[in-house]
Amino acid sequence: MRFVSFVWIFLVIAQFTAPAFAAERMAEFARTYEALQKQDYAGAFKILTPMAEGGDTMAMLNLGSIYDGGFGYKPNYPEAMKWLSRAADGGLADAQVFLGDKYYTARGVPENFAEAEKWYRKAAAQGDPQAHMALGDMYESGSGVKRDDKEALRLYTIAADKGHPLAQVAVGRMYVAGVAAAKNDATAVRYFRMAAEQGFVDGAIWLGSAYETGSGVAKDMVEAYKWTLIAEKQLKAGNPTLDTKDSTGVILTNQRFKMTTEQVAQAQKLADAWKAPSLIAAPEAPTAAKPTVKK
16 A cells, blocks of 8 residues: 655645746745645635646646645545646646546546556656556556556666655565565665655664564664664654554564663664654655646
8 A cells, every 4th residue: 555645735845946946936835835834725725826827737736736635625626636637737747646646546536547547657757756656556456457566666666766765665575575576685674774764654664673683684673673763753743654653662662672771772862863854755846847738
């Protein structure tokens, strides 16, 4: 199971680093972000709507995201689809992935794996890591396509090497299980570490487990406990996970039985010193100039 649909607030933040965005557009998105932070959804609509109507694909995406999420209002799926479709047709990869997610999960539209795959492939053709992750999930689960673990691993690896933390965990667990490739714990640890260092909960849990058992890395209970503590910290901060929220507590209790008091204290100190990145799994900012879209 993968996460679907980017958190819409990230779609605004991510644009501040895009060199193709003119200063005035960046200012408008900054105003939108401020409005959303204040839960002034009417204000956000007021800023985004004329931009979207003027052909700005990123404004279309953000507007569609708000309609889809129902922030401050009930979800309005027809309006969400209108704006998301325009942005996707205009070539915006983030919107194409968003549309794919809606068809994949039947959110506001009937489930349609063929449509999901179509939009994921359009985004993947632009190099979007989330699209590669989504296609990998389709091949691993056999959703709308013939199950193919090798193709799933290939697609996950593309996304993982571009920094997608969920894909990094997916690659790692496939190497642990020896699925689609020979079992390789060292390679698995390398990908788990990539995800863990981004603050991704599941990456930290898997990495801690590897240190606990000495799988693909030298056994080290201090490192094991440290990474599990970091996973727990990230859970409490509200960061995404595929595991249950109480799993870290059980793991930590079991690990403490294997440690001295000094080791626990050392691991706690290391975990406390670890700093989380400011954003987790935010989408990449587009680098091409905005496409012109017919209204």
